[in-house]
Amino acid sequence: MPNETIKIKVPVLARVEGEGALDLTIENKQITDLKLRIYEPPRYFEKFLEGRNHYDVLDTVARICGICPVAYQMTATHAIESIFGVTINPWIRAMRRLFYCGEWLQSHSLHIHLLAAPDFLKFNSAIEMATQYPDEVRRGLKLQALGNDLVVLFGARSVHPVGAKIGGFSKAPNKKTVDALLQRVTGAKQDAIDLIQWLDALDLPDDQQDFTSVALHHDNEYPFNEGRIISDDGLDITIAEFEKHFKEMQVDHSTALHCLLDGKPYLVGPLARLNLNKDQLPKEVQQLMQGLKAQFPSKNMFHSIIARAIEIYFTLIEAEKILSHYEVTDQACMRFETKAGTGYGCTEAPRGILWHRYDTDEKGCITKAIIVPPTSQNQPRIEEDLKNSLINFGLANTKEDLQLHAEKVIRNYDPCISCATHFLDLTLVRDGINESTKHQSTAAPCFKHVNLSKAAIIGIGSPIKGDELGWHAIDVLQKNKSIQKLKDKGLDLFKLDRPGILLSESIKDYDHVIIIDAMKTADQENNFVWLDIAKLKSVSNVYSSHQLGVAESLQWIKTVTLLPKDIALFAIAEIGHKNLVKNILQCLIA
């Protein structure tokens, strides 16, 4: 077939810092057209910032990317602080590293498990992969959740977090929350080691290519917020010199500008970082790396997935170090005076260096902003890699195989999340949501081997009249002497306002939970009833006056096996003091 032409068009590459597609034409076994098209409409953030006060900047730039808002906030704050002459204290410096650890951890875990690994294990999706590798997928979701919770520690939410500000943070987290996270971080280290070894054992393609790695470099530590910009071609500059060497330019097939280093494509991201900063990693990480099949520095782009896993291990060690020395401070934010000037920020986003430049007037208003994200830096390199990699792979392969290989190469760069991920192919039959099987009793269930420091009583209510019963019950219990004794041994009592599915967050750290809620449809003979959630197949909404009933929330949580070891729902129609305390005590200290 001498004149064979293969045209491959992938119209929706899902996101590549927005919306992207791949066009590939092969004629006579030559690639004649290859474009990573980015057609996400521009959103003009640099322009929105002009005229705005410095205190709006972090909330603005977070919205450039829902996946790495911490990176945008950290880069911007360092740039603006350099103009105002703010020197942050060691507490803030450490906490910013911790904040960043959270973002790397969630972003890397997501990419490895949901996007990249199914490629190498020949599954169409993470869900499909979960049927054969359930523990590995679950481990990944756990690491991702831990990363999100580290961001929440300072930011109150993981997408567009709200706690960071110019000068530091709005609030220092309390010690109890920090200690709980520390335990989880320490526990996750073995998961990271297992993850690295699992990935290292995979049969990854061997595709050696010549490319330039670019990353931040700091003399004493693995880089997050500070350092010089270096490359393995000898580049070594301050972040203020970025514009002398790196130039952004427009190509017709992309709304994202392409960025070149001295006219050539280059790589940023985990593999580039590891190639240039291997010696900056903690000893235990370096030791682990010595025993791996994959050796770094590496010129095989497919080693990116292992680089990501190694960085996951690093973030856990770093987070553990910071969390274990944590003390609450009353100086979570530095004071400063605004000044006119120009400032630069460059930090390591999960996908590579993110560079900002701001000009301000003396009131601290932004007069000009320039933002160079990692994906626009990697775009020319992705196109170059695709060309080389497809030739190495063999252009005589079938169209399907070529397309799959091309997508695999693109996904490798993690150009934001969903470059053709395939997550929700589940076709399970809905089993009778409205089935109203009743498992109720007036006899209290007896929890066995209760560890009171892992036990909680939660009153559910709302300010609506008649719906405060769950809250009142907690007030009554708080005053009771027998209950107070249990509290001294670690029992927690608290109130929640119509938590809905949020309940899962509140109960996840306990082994034994009693939930007290108001009951709308009272049992005819009794003013209370115990519901055994563990035995319920499914529940209806007859008991609760809340919009998304507590019982349903528990049912929901149960389906995903997040329920504590012991859980009971105590529904009450009136307060009934004697019965209340008696029942609770029976349940907890049988």
Add this chain to the structure above:
Amino acid sequence: MSKSTVSKPSVAVHKFSSCDGCQLAFINMGEPLLALSQLVEIKYFAEAGPLDDKGHVDIAIIEGSVSTSKDEVRLQKIRNNCTHLMTIGACATSGGIQALRNMANTKEWIADIYANPSVIDNLDNSTPIKDHVKVDLELWGCPINKHQILTAIRALLFGVLPVEDSDKVCMECKRQQTVCVMVTKNEPCMGPVTRTGCGALCPHVGRDCFGCYGPAENPNTHALANRLQGLGLVKDEVARRFLFINSGAEPFHQEAQHWKK
């Protein structure tokens, strides 16, 4: 008689101009996402994988604002192919942060950024979905959270309209017994006019709300704007408090007009 087979309700998630942060409410859900996928069939969700956009779906969920010449055609097709249409997040419900360009000369901006502006397809305005097609349900927030999305889908599966929480952030602060940042620290808090649903996160960490959930019901924006001026904000700064994440939302847009230079 043969047993009738009950098919699962189908859902499609579509993206227009946005940061993808609201879709993360699904992807960050963790294991509850697996439970959700047992309750509904997700036919289209590019960020997560499925790409079947043919045929009818029960619920179409839309992130992002209308921003290019091709968006309207795509949107109309989605509307024609769904029973309920639900918008998620500030971009889809009010035009989002990128609606800030509606007050500027977009063509000049494009020329400032791109050497070859002619290849950039971008409308002058960024507009919410409801300006173009009928919207059945709106979830506000920048970003929305998983609890909003799960609660809404759950309610629709029960065959009832989800209850809209359009209370003010202030009410949530009182319920949580969070100390008022405006009263105690003179922070220019937007809580008195902003819709709750976030959990009053900003006052909880000791800072001012900046209105990312959009206007609450019956917001007294003018009284708040006067108070902001009382706190020492100049007129232009007062206007910018309203012209931020939800500048396209009517009460915020209107109030800002009184204060703009």
